[in-house]
Structures are given as structure tokens and as C-alpha cells.
Amino acid sequence: xxxxxxxxxxxRKVKTPVPCRSELVAMLGCWAATGDVLSTDxxxxxxxxxxxxxxxxxxxxxxxxxxPAINYHLSKLSKKTK
Numbered sequence: 874x875x876x877x878x879x880x881x882x883x884x885r886k887v888k889t890p891v892p893c894r895s896e897l898v899a900m901l902g903c904w905a906a907t908g909d910v911l912s913t914d915x916x917x918x919x920x921x922x923x924x925x926x927x928x929x930x931x932x933x934x935x936x937x938x939x940x941p942a943i944n945y946h947l948s949k950l951s952k953k954t955k
Contacts, residue, residue: 879951880947880948880950880951881944881947882941882943882944882947884941884943887938889935889938892928892929892932892933892935893925893928893929893932896921896924896925896928896929897925899921899924899925900918900921900922900925903917903918903921904918
């Protein structure tokens with residue numbers, strides 16, 4: 874019989890969706906096209922900034938991701954088998 878000292882499972886990394894990704898890319902693209910991040914001109918990037926503001930206002934707040942309990946249960950099982 875083979876005895877395994879440490880049994881652990883690495884859970885898959887789940888990619889979480891980034892809220893407002895397209896709006897952020899559009900905003901950065903607008904700033905890169907105009908060449909001025911600190912522009913006070915209201916006509917430059919106004920529509921893009923409004924879309925970004927609306928998205929950030931309505932974006933859901935990300936909570937803490939669920940952590941699988943498989944390693945906890947494996948450690949309890951290995952203690953019982955010793």
C-alpha cells in the first residue's frame with residue numbers, strides 16, 4: 874500500500890469578468906488619441922467619459938470568490954487514515 878504524506882489539490886483559477894472593460898478601453902483610447910489626459914476641454918472625450926461614468930455607477934460590486942474546501946476535507950481524511 875502506498876502512503877501519501879501530503880495530499881493537496883490546486884483549484885482552477887477562474888477568470889472573473891471585469892466590469893466596464895470596453896468603456897475603460899474606449900476612455901484610454903480617447904486619451905491616447907487626443908494626447909492629453911488632463912484636458913479641461915468639455916468637447917474632448919465627453920461621450921466616452923459619460924459612458925464610463927454610467928457603467929461605473931451601475932456596475933455590481935465584486936464579492937469575495939468562493940474558496941473550495943477540498944483541501945480541508947483531504948487533510949481531515951488523511952488524519953483519519955493514519
